[in-house]
Amino acid sequence: MSPPQAPETPLHGPGSNPDPAPLPDWRARLAERGFPGARQVPCMHGAAVLRSWGESLAAEAALRELLGRYPDDEGALRMLAKLLDEGGRSDEAVQVRRRLHLRRCRELGLSGDAAVAFLDAAETGSPPPPRADEGYVAALFDQYAEHFDEKLRGQLGYRAPECVLDAVLEVLGGRRGLDVLELGCGTGLAGVLLRPLALRLTGIDLSQGMLDRARERGIYDALVTGEITQTLTSSEGSHELIVAVDVLVYFGALEALFEQVARHLVPGGLFAFTVEKSEEPGYQLRSTGRYVHSLGYLRDCARAAGLHPRVERQHVLRTEKGEPVHGHVVVLQQQQGPLQDRLGR
Ligand SMILES: C[S@@+](CC[C@H](N)C(=O)[O-])C[C@H]1O[C@@H](n2cnc3c(N)ncnc32)[C@H](O)[C@@H]1O
Secondary structure, X not given: OOOOOOOOOOOOOOOOOOOOOOOOOHHHHHHHOOOXXXXXXXXXXXXXXXXXXXXXXXXXXXXXXXXXXXXXXXXXXXXXHHHHHHOOOHHXXXXXXXXXXXXXXXXXXXXXXXXXXXXXXXHHOOOOOOEOOHHHHHHHHHHHHHHHHHHHHHHOOOOHHHHHHHHHHHHHOOOOOEXXXXXXXXXXXXXXXXXXXXXXXXXXXXXXXXXXXXXXXOOOOEEEEOOHHHHHHOOOOOEEEEEEOOOHHHEOOOHHHHHHHHHOEEEEEEEEEEEEEOOOOOEEEOOOOOEEEOHHHHHHHHHHHOEEEEEEEEEEEEEEOOEEEEEEEEEEEEOOOOOHHHHOO
8 A cells, every 4th residue: 555645734834724824933032931951852841832822823833843854753643633723723723633634544554535524524613424435544543453452441441342242141141152253353352351252253353363363262163355335235144242332433424334234133132332412412523533423313213224222321432642531332233133132121
């Protein structure tokens, strides 16, 4: 895959402030305020000091000097975007963040515009695509795969698999020996918990890196590399339990997915999943690159697919930058049928 061309959007260019205020001599400002060694201070340090003094134009000058030499410097781009936002120059901040997105996609080895457009939409809140760009998701998780378990469990207090298992057990009672399909199985953190319920356990995921880790666990009967909706649409077969833990956060619109899940559930079969919670109607794409969903929207999608709510519960699923991430944990049931008794009411 060839890397994309270097970003061409100039930091003062089309769409940016057409008549930017002249930037002050930032080293002179530091010196005037008696900052020790003002003339030798590195740009980033100078920018941070000036910003903390509320001298945003001087801080901007320091950052632009650094970006003149290193146009893709991540720290400088991030701080500049914040400064521009703080100064009410959000159009210019969007352009700066676009350079961060180009940089990120280049790091992930992604060419083409789709992934950049997805990250741009996440940042600006412009109408989001129905789901995350496939290439972006696969590359992101290929890159994460090696450290995923340690990061999620060790650093982010990831509890979504346990939350889903508790909710499923509540509906199943003592029933076991199920045919289980896990959507977006990743490295198998949830699969480990699901295995004791399963006669057969199948995982689907886009990321080969994540699937390689899952395979090492030796808990899956089959692992399928593919996009979830496409794989379900093009396959047959029924399952008693379908699970999606921390996966629907990469989907906005859920109608098509729920429809396919319903098609692959035996009568009375269960669909258990987590989403991150939105207080607004429908779904939104956040700057994290993940979608959030309202409970009302989940209920609408479930009703349209003929799935009935058995458990609806809120949990802290993990943390993000030290803050709790609140989510919905939901178990839906395929319309009543002959297996209803087996799976419990
Ligand atoms: C945050 S991880 C969660 C993994 C696992 N379910 C767990 O709880 O540890 C999300 C996984 O979903 C996969 N994924 C996201 N969107 C997907 C899609 N449209 N099709 C297939 N896999 C997808 C990613 O590759 C990633 O492995």
